[in-house]
Amino acid sequence: MTRRHPVADTDEFPEEGSRVITEIEGQEIAVFRYDGEYYAVANYCIHQAGPLCEGPLTGHVGTDDENWDWVYDDDEKYVVCPWHGWMFDITTGRSPKDERYGVPTYDVEVEDGTVYAVR
Amino acid sequence: MLDNALRVDQEEQIEGLEDLNRVIDVDAQVQETPEALLEHMDESSAARRIISLTELRHDMIYAGPSSYPLYEYKRTNGGDEPAATDDVDDLIGAAQLAEQASEAGVGVGVVNPTLNLGLSEVNNDRFAVAIAAAYNDWLLSELDDHPNLVGNAIVAPQHPERAAEEIDRVADERDVVGIQLPAAGLLPPPGHRRYEPIYEAAESHDLPIAMKSTVGNKSFGQQYWWAQSFPEDFVYQHGFVQMRNITSILYEGIPEKYDVEFVIQGAGLGFAPFLTHRLDDHYLELGYEIPALTKLPSAYLEESFYWCTQPIDQPDGDPTYLAAMVDMLGPDNVVFGSDLPHGITDVPETLVDRLAPYLAADDLRTVMGGTAERLYGL
Numbered sequence: 001m002t003r004r005h006p007v008a009d010t011d012e013f014p015e016e017g018s019r020v021i022t023e024i025e026g027q028e029i030a031v032f033r034y035d036g037e038y039y040a041v042a043n044y045c046i047h048q049a050g051p052l053c054e055g056p057l058t059g060h061v062g063t064d065d066e067n068w069d070w071v072y073d074d075d076e077k078y079v080v081c082p083w084h085g086w087m088f089d090i091t092t093g094r095s096p097k098d099e100r101y102g103v104p105t106y107d108v109e110v111e112d113g114t115v116y117a118v119r
Numbered sequence: 120m121l122d123n124a125l126r127v128d129q130e131e132q133i134e135g136l137e138d139l140n141r142v143i144d145v146d147a148q149v150q151e152t153p154e155a156l157l158e159h160m161d162e163s164s165a166a167r168r169i170i171s172l173t174e175l176r177h178d179m180i181y182a183g184p185s186s187y188p189l190y191e192y193k194r195t196n197g198g199d200e201p202a203a204t205d206d207v208d209d210l211i212g213a214a215q216l217a218e219q220a221s222e223a224g225v226g227v228g229v230v231n232p233t234l235n236l237g238l239s240e241v242n243n244d245r246f247a248v249a250i251a252a253a254y255n256d257w258l259l260s261e262l263d264d265h266p267n268l269v270g271n272a273i274v275a276p277q278h279p280e281r282a283a284e285e286i287d288r289v290a291d292e293r294d295v296v297g298i299q300l301p302a303a304g305l306l307p308p309p310g311h312r313r314y315e316p317i318y319e320a321a322e323s324h325d326l327p328i329a330m331k332s333t334v335g336n337k338s339f340g341q342q343y344w345w346a347q348s349f350p351e352d353f354v355y356q357h358g359f360v361q362m363r364n365i366t367s368i369l370y371e372g373i374p375e376k377y378d379v380e381f382v383i384q385g386a387g388l389g390f391a392p393f394l395t396h397r398l399d400d401h402y403l404e405l406g407y408e409i410p411a412l413t414k415l416p417s418a419y420l421e422e423s424f425y426w427c428t429q430p431i432d433q434p435d436g437d438p439t440y441l442a443a444m445v446d447m448l449g450p451d452n453v454v455f456g457s458d459l460p461h462g463i464t465d466v467p468e469t470l471v472d473r474l475a476p477y478l479a480a481d482d483l484r485t486v487m488g489g490t491a492e493r494l495y496g497l
Contacts, residue, residue: 047403061407067376068312070410085404097406098414 004109004116007031013038013115017057017076024119031108031115032057032090034077039090040106040117041079050083052103058087060096121439125446125477133471133480136224140484142467143491146331146384146427146456147220147228147268149261150211151235151254153180159253159260166249180246181237211460213261213268219459220267223466226488227497228459229329230258230270231299231384236333239304244277251275251282255289262294269495271299271329279313283320290324296495297382302330302360304339309364310371318377327425327494331384332360339363357386362394365424369398372411374419380494382425384456388444389432395420395448421449425490427456429465431473442477450482454491 008020013033021030021043028043030053045052059074078087078096088095088103095101107118133139153170160167170180213230220228232238235254241247255272262268272289274282289295298321300309307313309330321328332339334353339360346352361383368374368381383391398416402409412419426448434440445453458464467487474483491497 058407061410063372063410067372067411085406087406095403097403097409097412098418100414101403 002118004118007040007108007115007117010110010113010115019053020115021053022117024117027119028053029106029117029119030079031117032079034090037091038108038110038115040108041088041090041093042104042106044103045081045083045086046101046103047081047084047086050081052081052086052088053079055080055082057090060087121443125439125442127477127479131479132475133483135475136468136471138480139467139471139487141226141488141492142224142455143488143495143497144220144225144228144457144459144467145329145382145425145454145491145495146231146429147216147225147459148211148231148233148461149213149216149258150209150233150460151257152208152210153234155210155212156250156253156257159256160249164249166243166246170246170250180243180250181234181240213265216460217265217268220457223457223459223464223468225457225459225467226267227491228268228457229296229491229495230262230268231329231331232258232273232301233333233461235273236299236301236331237303238273238301239276239306241275241277244275247275247277248281248285251285252288255285255295259289259292259294269294269296269497271295271297273299273301274317276300276305276309276314276317279316283316286317286320286324286326290320290326295326296497297327297329299329299331301333302364302385303332303356305364308367310367310369310373312371315376318373318379321379322377327380327382329382329384330361330364332357332386358390361386362390365394365420366398369412369416369419370402370409374423375411375413378423380423380425382427382454382494384427385429385458386427387430387432388426388428388441388448388453389434391426392444392447421452425452425454425494427454428470428486429456429458430463431465431470433473438473439477441473445474445478445486450478450485451490453486454494455487 005024007022012020018033019030029040030043031038031040043051043053057076058078058080059076062071064071077090079090080087093102093105109116157167157171251273258270272295274285334356395417402416
């Protein structure tokens with residue numbers, strides 16, 4: 001059965017990209033503030049078990065419609081594992097490089113200035 | 120342990136070659152000579168005129184010199200006389216190949232060139248275009264009387280627009296079932312945008328692209344020039360060239376743009392699992408510089424790349440490891456090739472003997488001909 005766990009007060013997320021890493025029932029989980037919302041992701045890289053959410057947030061390099069020019073999308077919603085650089089979308093947990101790859105994500109609730117992760 | 124994991128029940132195995140459907144060899148070769156090809160160039164062709172006046176045609180037209188001191192087909196095994204029957208200067212046409220293929224138990228051979236696997240290294244692009252057309256015309260004349268042989272038409276990578284026109288010219292020939300894009304010495308490598316007319320033409324005619332390297336490939340790295348013998352070059356040449364080419368094709372996103380199937384010849388299977396993993400791993404680690412793909416490189420490889428078995432990898436004489444390579448790559452992506460008529464030929468029986476205990480009958484039939492049948496519309 002899932003239940004919600006307090007992670008931090010909202011004032012601990014002073015700006016876009018702020019994060020808090022905590023441990024819930026033995027699992028390290030990071031909560032990120034992104035685009036006015038909160039997203040919870042396991043602090044665990046599926047590649048070699050690195051501390052994924054201790055890495056930077058970044059945008060993403062894609063291509064234009066003709067698959068020719070390289071285009072940088074500066075929407076910084078991808079967390080990059082500090083160990084080997086695998087990256088995941090913090091809003092979905094999926095890899096932007098292959099949708100079959102992903103890390104666990106958790107629902108987040110905000111109530112009375114407190115951010116909760118649901119696990 | 121590996122043997123236990125891979126071995127299939129006796130009743131699921133084939134009993135021998137006679138249990139197979141038609142064996143298809145995706146890597147048969149003729150051995151064309153410059154003299155034979157000159158016959159298929161117009162009298163008015165300056166390429167014909169200049170090549171015919173060139174004394175050392177292999178070394179001077181094809182700018183990759185043979186390794187010193189002994190080229191493989193001149194090998195003597197230490198005696199006074201050449202030991203090989205396929206001296207590289209001799210012409211081996213379709214008649215001789217068809218006979219050898221038939222003796223080896225090959226039902227249909229997909230024919231590739233020998234000399235012109237080095238076509239990419241012809242410095243003069245006009246000559247390269249002329250040689251490609253002459254080879255294709257010569258090949259078609261050779262194949263006419265041999266229903267058990269079909270062929271890959273060759274293209275000159277030096278001039279991709281002319282290469283695409285050449286594909287258009289020969290694509291409807293009954294005996295043309297694919298394209299050979301000579302893998303050795305492709306500068307720039309084949310993921311570069313300049314080659315896109317070739318991929319576009321191959322896609323529009325639904326012709327798979329075969330790629331095979333050759334020895335004496337001067338373009339592949341400075342280290343080649345320091346090979347002290349033929350074997351020192353031969354050990355790495357095919358595999359390394361294919362790794363460079365496939366990496367370029369994938370990371371530049373060619374399979375994302377073009378629906379083309381690739382048949383990778385002459386490098387065996389052993390390098391392919393290694394390459395597949397490296398491609399995937401670096402794609403996930405360094406993907407910000409590989410934006411053209413939308414899924415793992417291995418997914419594209421599984422969809423549209425086929426690994427030719429020749430030369431058979433036999434680590435430590437234990438066929439279990441060979442079976443494990445087929446298992447890793449998937450039997451749907453492994454295709455039998457012989458390299459007939461050359462001295463390092465693998466006959467069907469050799470491969471079947473080694474794989475039969477480890478592949479279910481249907482999977483082995485797929486390797487020995489089923490996939491090639493679909494690829495080449497045979």
